[in-house]
Amino acid sequence: MAVDTLETRELRYFVAVAEELHFGRAAERLGMAQPPLSRAIQQLERRIGVSLLERNRRGVSLTDAGDVLLHEGRAALDATAAAARRTRRAGGADSSGGPRNRLVLAVKAAASHELLQKLLDAYAAEPDAAEIEVLPSGMCEQAELLRDGRADVALMHTPFNSLAGFDSEELMTEGRIAILPAGHPLAAHKTLSMADVGDIPGLPIARWPSHGTYPPGQGPEIHDQTQLAQLIALGRTVAVFPDSARAWLWAEHAAVPLADASPIVTHIAWPAHSRSLALAGLIRTATQL
Amino acid sequence: MAVDTLETRELRYFVAVAEELHFGRAAERLGMAQPPLSRAIQQLERRIGVSLLERNRRGVSLTDAGDVLLHEGRAALDATAAAARRTRRAGGADSSGGPRNRLVLAVKAAASHELLQKLLDAYAAEPDAAEIEVLPSGMCEQAELLRDGRADVALMHTPFNSLAGFDSEELMTEGRIAILPAGHPLAAHKTLSMADVGDIPGLPIARWPSHGTYPPGQGPEIHDQTQLAQLIALGRTVAVFPDSARAWLWAEHAAVPLADASPIVTHIAWPAHSRSLALAGLIRTATQL
DNA sequence: CCCTGTCATACCCGGTAGGTATCACTGGGG
DNA sequence: CCCCAGTGATACCTACCGGGTATGACAGGG
Incomplete structure (x- = not known):
């Protein structure tokens, strides 16, 4: 050799x-x-x-x-x-019918519902739309999925995901809100600051193992969004989410915009060397939303 | 298997x-x-x-x-x-003395002289500076050198080079100038447009095989910058260069800014997954120039 | 019709990837 | 103090397979 x-x-x-x-x-x-x-x-x-x-x-x-x-x-x-993987995907499907193009889109589970829905609908209406397989992924593994070929394209959210090494286009920018128990005094405010929510007496920030915010603090441990929603409703904790989280708020929740939180920008990202026509179509659709 | x-x-x-x-x-x-x-x-x-x-x-x-x-x-x-390659570079040099860090910097040959000089000088003054090996490269091959490990970091120039797939920081933006024979009527203008230089009677744009501007036109064929400088001095052709080309103009040359040419942006770029401390230092130095 | 150029097949050989058994070394515990 | 547990290294063998040569199958062109 x-x-x-x-x-x-x-x-x-x-x-x-x-x-x-x-x-x-x-x-x-x-x-x-x-x-x-x-x-x-x-x-x-x-x-x-x-x-x-x-x-x-x-x-x-x-x-x-x-x-x-x-x-x-x-x-x-x-x-x-x-x-x-990509070779197998490009050719393996040929046996089951025409020139079936399939794209795998990685999305952070339970994020960007509306945006994702709009994107899929708009793309499906395109004349030569490929089939889109939505691959739900954990918090920060979209990059890994793109790198090892399990996905062809991803929706990523700065500053949580790094776009390093990929091509990307910006799709949407949103601010963040604090989600409080509906009756809490702070819920009456027009806006809050990060410092405010970080230090509310009796409302420690919840610790979510896969979310970075784990080691410090003595807040309750949670493992999914439903648990978190319930704890907030019970008046036990606060959480910070993007604006779009308003879509799933309960009646017992109150949302207050955060004035000083860095905005969350949603990008569509793909490997820099991609040359797929189907991918190009999806990106074009996405940027024109 | x-x-x-x-x-x-x-x-x-x-x-x-x-x-x-x-x-x-x-x-x-x-x-x-x-x-x-x-x-x-x-x-x-x-x-x-x-x-x-x-x-x-x-x-x-x-x-x-x-x-x-x-x-x-x-x-x-x-x-x-x-x-x-990078593994060999990281370890192979150890035998010839201390923890010798060497970085390979790819630069477009004969471009950005001043910037490169400033960068190398500033970095050499750093306390823990690694050794920098400057690798002159052809027009557009910096990306290839970064991808296959022959270089660790590169100076790239949009819109000529694509930054796709790399991390990068912007270092400098410069406009472009038309370089004319000193005595030419157009040399008296304060500015010109791209359309002006593309169509000067008696001054066809030179054709440089490795520069894209080859196939069309009937301009003279050249192979390096010196030939081009000479042909301009002789009143046979025009050329478009970045501002920094003023550094090597001859007495027989005249430079006129181009009003409508897209600016040339110089970036320092490196593979997105790099984790080298020496590289981080070089980037920090470069962005503080 | 043969001849040429293409890729595939048939067969053989040697290198080497991998397995088992064992060694060499070190540190901790009875 | 010595033995044992646990580490990676060595020795040796086998079988697979990567590569070579010779040849086949097939299509086009002179």
């Missing part, structure tokens, strides 16, 4: 070891025995002429070069997986 | 065939015989379950899926090559 070419298999092996920092566990994860994995990593280090792992007594740690290869290798593996 | 994993070797093979559209030539380019290449492509098609090539009588053409794999595969191969 050419000395300057990394095989996908080698990258998979190295990333597994670098993530586990343990040859045995990495081998198990890869479904193979430990000795061939050790040997493969040694060969890899010899081939690229750089030592990647520090074999200390009792464990393994990454060298600087190893850290670089971990990050770059993940990106390369994502790109390879994306090539396989 | 897992059925859903593409090996680098398979991608290399397929991309070669897809580019040549000829098994024999592709095999020659890959330094191998034709039969194993045919077999490898067949196995690839079976593995991903999609037909990639249309074997017509007298030649080969790409299916839709094949076209997708050609583009996605190129990106994946670039990412893989980048992983190898």
